[in-house]
Amino acid sequence: MCAARSIVLIGFMGTGKSSVGKILENQSSLDRFDTDEMISSKFSMPIQEIFSKYGEEKFREAEMEALRSLAGKQSAIIVTGGGIVTKAENVDLLRELGTVVWLDGDYETLRARIDRLGDRPLLQTPDPPASLSELLEARNPLYRNAADIRVDISQKTSEEIAELILRNIRNFPIGE
Ligand code: S3P
Numbered sequence: 001m002c003a004a005r006s007i008v009l010i011g012f013m014g015t016g017k018s019s020v021g022k023i024l025e026n027q028s029s030l031d032r033f034d035t036d037e038m039i040s041s042k043f044s045m046p047i048q049e050i051f052s053k054y055g056e057e058k059f060r061e062a063e064m065e066a067l068r069s070l071a072g073k074q075s076a077i078i079v080t081g082g083g084i085v086t087k088a089e090n091v092d093l094l095r096e097l098g099t100v101v102w103l104d105g106d107y108e109t110l111r112a113r114i115d116r117l118g119d120r121p122l123l124q125t126p127d128p129p130a131s132l133s134e135l136l137e138a139r140n141p142l143y144r145n146a147a148d149i150r151v152d153i154s155q156k157t158s159e160e161i162a163e164l165i166l167r168n169i170r171n172f173p174i175g176e
Pocket of ligand 1: 013122
């Protein structure tokens with residue numbers, strides 16, 4: 001018997017994973033799970049507050065726990081936080097869950113969105129553009145390593161990205 005094949009979205013903050021996940025949910029018959037939403041509801045507080053009250057490591061533990069809890073469930077749309085690939089165990093879990101789709105945004109595209117990322121704890125630094133650039137450089141190889149499919153998000157709407165994913169995913173079996 002085949003394991004469940006979900007569509008798993010990974011990528012940097014601001015690449016539109018949440019919006020694309022909602023569109024994919026509407027266009028498929030699959031449920032959607034968002035690890036940030038799961039963690040936030042577990043702690044009953046926004047992510048930013050979890051970081052400031054308990055620290056990043058506690059958040060990362062909760063992130064891994066959320067991912068683990070999805071194993072063995074039916075196929076779904078799974079939306080992850082941008083840092084999920086920083087733990088090797090998470091990458092194994094992601095790959096077991098299904099087809100891993102990397103929403104890849106270049107620095108300029110993300111830089112243009114940075115003001116809207118004001119609630120992201122890791123960009124609350126004296127120089128957010130520099131932090132963005134450093135994090136992006138460190139993370140890109142991790143996304144590349146984890147992904148089955150890469151979608152370049154620059155100059156595309158969330159609808160266009162979702163359509164591209166659905167078109168590409170046909171080569172990967174979804175469902176049980
Ligand atoms: C993080 C990204 C955020 C959230 C948390 C940490 C990261 O999710 O999980 O602030 O380490 O890149 P988004 O990618 O949805 O912004």
